[in-house]
Amino acid sequence: MDRAPGLSVRLKLTLSYTGFIMLAGALLLAAVWLFLLRYVPERALIIPGSTGTSHGVFPIRSNLLRVFAPRAAAVLAFLLVLGLGGGWILAGRMLGPLTRITGATRLASTGSLSHRIRLPGRKDEFRELADVFDSMLERLEAHVAEQQRFAANASHELRTPLAVSKALLDVARTDPNRDTGEIIDRLHAVNTRAIDLTEALLLLSRADQRSFTREHVDLSLMAEEATETLLPLAEKHGVTIETRGDITPTIGSPALLLQLTTNLVHNAIVHNLPAQGTVWVNTSVRPRTVVLTVENTGEKLTPELVSTLTEPFQRGTERIRTDHAGVGLGLAIVKTITHAHDGTLTLTPRPAGGIRVAVELPATDRHSDR
Template sequence: MDRAPGLSVRVKLTLSYAGFLMLAGALLLAAVWVFLLRYVPDRALIIPGSTGTTHGVFPIRSNLLHVFAPRAAAVLAFLLVFGLGGGWLLASRMLAPLTRITDATRRATSGSLSHRIQLPGRKDEFRELADAFDTMLARLEAHVAEQQRFAANASHELRTPLAISKTLLDVARTDPTCDTGEVIDRLHAVNARAIDLTEALLLLSRAERRSFARERVDLSLMAEEATETLLPLAEKHGVTVETSGDITPTLGSPALLLQLTMNLVHNAIVHNLPEGGSVWVHTSVRPKTVVLTVENTGEQVAPQLASTLTEPFQRGTERLHTDHAGVGLGLAIVKTITHAHDGTLTLIPRPAGGLRITVELPPPPPPPPRTPGGDGPGN
């Protein structure tokens, strides 16, 4: 935004200090002048034998202004000079933290996010501003690093199916004896994976922008719908899915919350025991949150691995050798949707193997109280 040039804050503070000091001095001199006029007599008697006027009295008030005015002007001039000099020094000292904050801001705008102000001293308004700015820079730096890492991983993941497709096409073009049907089937599978990855990236971007309307949603119904949809997959893997819980209302996007539940249940089914696995989906209401819990059996998961599973394109070692390895964004999408709904996501390894994943969301606001006199405008 273009602005017209103006006085600096330091000059304004200096003039303010000097002006206040001048005003205080002028008021003090005015008070002295009023005191002199009130309590000093117009004429003073002269003691006999002393030097005085021929009439035996000495005039005071007539000469008071001539004596007081030059000295008052000198005092005001001194206060002006002292106020300007002292005000400049005080303003420089007071604005020194702001100079450091401005320098850090300019560095941040040029791309240097690693710089911190780290303003020393006791807590005051400038130090609160500096600490808040340092916190913002730390979060921004972490976010930029995460976005760069995500972009690199996404580029790698998207490059893989394209490279495979190119290889298959090269083989089909140079080898006339190759099985065309097999090549087409493999191309179809590779393209399907690329489409799934692209849709997952779009969904992740949409959830991060929070560009969705919020409606009243029942998580228990989402759990039932996800379980019914994925029941064939569960039967294929020999996994039993149990759903329980109470009505669990919250406020959010029905499509995104259904995707969140689908991802959790799908993840619990696919990454389970080879045979006889189980998945438990439970919803509940707590005093300040509503909770969706998805728990599954499976292999032992190290706590260090569990804490990284929500990162984009992060998979456990055992996940890379299955037919349902996915695109590596399932739990990352769950995490993003949860944060977009102001909730928290917790992953805890089960002692017997598998994971217990808990999503806590805020409850919907209470309905407005009814106005007395009836339910409708006509009552």
Template sequence: MTRPPGLSVRLKLTLSYAGFLMLAGALLLALWAVLQTFFQHPLIEDMRSGIGGAFAPGRSATQRAFGLAGAGVLAFLLVFGLVGGWILSGRMLAPLTRITEATRLASNGSLSHRIRLPGRNDEFRELADAFDTMLAQLEAHVSEQQRFAANASHELRTPLAITQALLDVARNDPGSDTGELVKRLGFVNTRAIDLTEALLLLSRADQRFTREHVDLSLIAEEAAETLLPLAEKHGLTIETSGDITPTSGSHALLLQMTTNLVHNAIVHNLPEHGTVRVNTAIRSGAVELAVENTGPKLSPQLVSTLTEPFQRGTGRVRGDHAGVGLGLAIVKRIAQAHDGTLALTPCPAGGLRVTVRLPAAPS
């Protein structure tokens, strides 16, 4: 939230208690002035001069009365100070009570609650806004993890269900083709293994890793060379170009990221005579890896969902390389782990351009 600048809580407390003490001092001065006026009255002076020595007992009585009055005033100031200080501190610390209540609700699992502290900006409101931001991020993260767990369970259940169905058919039909059954079971098992490995890689992408000096252009060439046989199998051409792009990170993770991008560009391409372009560049203090392919036109709505786990572009996946729906999700997670960003842009003529921006390292 954008708030106008305001006084700090520390300054507010200082001014409040200073004003309260000044008020107490003003009351004391006023009382002293009243007493001074009383004792300087002409009648009091005449009594003091006329009575002479007999005035001493009266003066003692007056002093006792003044002492009692002073004690009463001090008692009044004590009570007034306690009550006033309690009220003032309660008003000043009321935001802290709301923050504490929100923290208690969050600890009990309620992440949808927000403090939304009103008023101008100060330390308490900065704390409340930061806490609201943290709650929003936690709620989004928990929701994402719940969706991911549900989708992962569904994806893992599918090959298991297919395996069970194939085994049931073979059990009920002893004369069925065993070779065909083994082939299908092998295909389903391979899909389950690929999905499990992708899930493990996705979980490891957020873990700490040793950073080293790497050249993203060399990693791009390595990934393109590794996947060249797959591209030739589908009649595609891979074009690599660009500048030396030094960055800092994990060579293994960045190679996996680039390999996923090139692999996606191959399997989500034209049926034949398609192209995959891999380019590296340095722009505005950052290194860029761009992977672009040919293919059908894609809507911005579809492109915006492709980085979500288990999202597959309808009609864009080859039957022999259907994937597990985690390629771009892994790319996004690795880019974020390297303090980078991922951008997906549909090409006007068809296909998709994926751009990864990472912080540049000194050459």
């Protein structure tokens, strides 16, 4: 934004300090004249021989005024100089932290997000502003780094099916005798995976922007629907699903919360033991929140590995290519949907193997009108 040039804040503060000092000095001098000198008599009778003066009437008040006026003017001039000099120095010291904050802001505007103000001293308004600005820069830097990793990973994931499709088409063109049915089936599978990945990216973007209508939702119903939908997949993998819990009312997008629950149950099924695995789905109510918990058996995971599973395209095991391997965005979508609903997501490795995922969302009155 283009702005017309104006006075600096330091000069404005200096003039304000000077004006206040001058006003206080003028009021003090006026008070001296009003409450002290006004009671001095206008004239006084001088007794002969008492002070060495001749007999007569001496004008006291007018003489005092002639003496008082130039000295009052000198005092005001001194206060003016003191106000300008002292105000300039004092304003500079007061605005010193603001200068550092402005410099950090200019650096951030050029794209340098690693700079921190780290203003020393005890807490005051400037230092609180600097701390908030440092926290904002830290979060912004982490967000930008996450987005860069996400863009790189998404490009890699999208490039893979395109490269496979190109290779299959090259094979079909150079080898006309090759079975086209096999190539078509493989192209169909690769194309399906690319579509799934694209839809997952769109869902992740929509949830992150919070562009959805909020309605009353019961998480326990979402858990039942997700479990029923994925029951054939669980039977195929030899996994048993146990569902229990209370009515858990919250407010949000039914479609997104169903996607969240489905992703959690799907991950718990496919990342499980090779046979005779178990998935536990539980919903519970706390004083101000509702909790959806999904646990599963499986390989033992370290806390360091678990802390990275919500990043896009991260998997707890090697990247296997099966019909239910997923696109590596399951828990990333869960994290985004949870944050979009003002909730918290907690991942904890189970001592016996597997993982425990808890989604905590704000609770609503279960008897409220829909």
